[in-house]
Amino acid sequence: MRDVATEATAGVVRRPGRAGLTAFGCVLGIGSFVATVGVTTTAASQIGARFDALKATEVSVESADPAEGATDSPFPPDFESRLGRLNGVVATGHRWELEGEALSVATRPGPQGAESQRLPILAVSPGYLTVARPTLASGVLFSQFHQRRAEQVVVLGAAAATTLGIHEAHPDLALWIGNRPFTVVGIVSDTKRAPDLVLSVMLPDSTADAWFGHRVQDERLLVETRAGASQLVASQAPFALDPANPERYVVLAAPDPRRLREEVETDVGSLYLILALVSLTITTVSIANITLVSVMERVPEIGLRRALGATRRQIATVFLAESGAIGLFGGLIGAAAGVCITVGVSVVRHWTPVVDLRLAVLAPALGAFCGVVAGAYPASRASRVDPVLALRH
């Protein structure tokens, strides 16, 4: 076994060029396998992200000039009905974040102490909870009823509930925000939109207004639209909210579907370009290996040609031309096979095949180029063959 290892090592070390090329071919083979799987998955994820249906039906409206600590809301009180009249709007919600030294959350009344927690407290409209599409772990969400009456109720995000040691909503269960009691009516374990809700304590915005006053802090509207309507709603929302000063608002919406399509096409194009480049590199290394083996086998012939009067350059040119011709031939066959495969797959999948004829013409030239590049090292080796030694073979 040790002898085999010694001989194998010597075989590799004594022919570093050949061994290196072979190893490089292997590296590329395995690398391309891993890269194909990895890049495909990454691209699929990238494309999936672009096609996020929820994001595509979401519009967010904020004040263009949020004044820190302002007491006036930038949005009109009837924002829900104004936006609801727009074609494509499904639901609208409003939220802002309450902040203040006194606003710590505790499960017991009394002076704020070690048992109180600093948690994000969000004033949200019932519509906001609808748009957020929460999953209830326990209890119910507050509704328009609670909103109209400014009821002292809260809904907890699951993480906030865990922090407070609350595992279930109950009519008898209360918590204190700044020494004011609130009934925990529900616990939300997850949301499709607005993921920060899971970390927060939520109360109706009318309740927040009544008890804590309105302080502008991260205030915005969240609008759910029908599929494909987000761009239209985004363009109309500022005018619906304040026709005289639409510039007061900044609107964030999902990308335009046409742009989205271009981005997806770019992602797919990048994926296949990377795979194609890996394939071309493998091809080049393969031709290099085969040409190098051919040089080794043809050492006596090279010696003869040198004896007959071939210069080193002529020998190198012959091998370069050979590998270039192999590349050209391979490129021709490959281009034809590629077109056939494209058409074949399209037929099976009922797609319309799209073949760029320029590529079909360019492919053989690319093959020839790969062949010439691959032949450079073997050709150089061939040109250095000593005719005296070669003719002894």
Added chain:
Amino acid sequence: MNVGSITPRDDGPLIRLAGITRVYPGPPAVEALRGIDLVVDEGEFLAVVGRSGSGKSTLLNVIGLLDTPTSGRYDFIGVDVTTFSERELTAFRSQRIGFVFQAFHLLEERDCIENVLVGLMYAHWPRQDRRRRALEVLAAVGLSDRALARTGELSGGERQRVAIARAIAPNPALLLCDEPTGNLDSATAESVLDLLAALNRAGTSVLVITHDAAVARAAQRIVTLQDGRLDLVNAAAS
């Protein structure tokens, strides 16, 4: 290199070696040729005889311009070729020297005429004349009817004849033969030696390197190489 620009001297010998040495650097260094003095005249048929390891192959490589001597002077048709660059040697060799090897060294996947054409190509023969010349030399070696046969399909004697045809096609000044009958049976060897003698009679200078005394007897003059030195210069055996 334009070999045509070299003006050969008409009155001198074909080749003249004076004090030629060839030392292969070691370690240990091997002195393969030790002061060779040799003159070969135009139209001569010379045999260099020696045992294995006597320096025969080294001498053939030096005379054939495949190798350069360590020291000494080598004139070919009156031109000192030891001053040539590798490129000049290659060009000079392709037009002035023909090689015949023991192992034939033919392009097996090509046919006979293509093998001859390769020699003419490297000797820079005009493209339009090559085919005619190749057929001419194949006829001269008795292979007119096998011109399109693959060399892999030929007998040993026929293959050596193709090699001889390739060597003489560019009309070289010297035909260098390294054990030309080494791979042939005696009857075939005889016919190849007859062919070399006929070519010599037609004006081609022939230098044969061999360990076989029977082959050497075909030559007009025999020199013996021993331990890198020329020991004996014999008169013609036949």
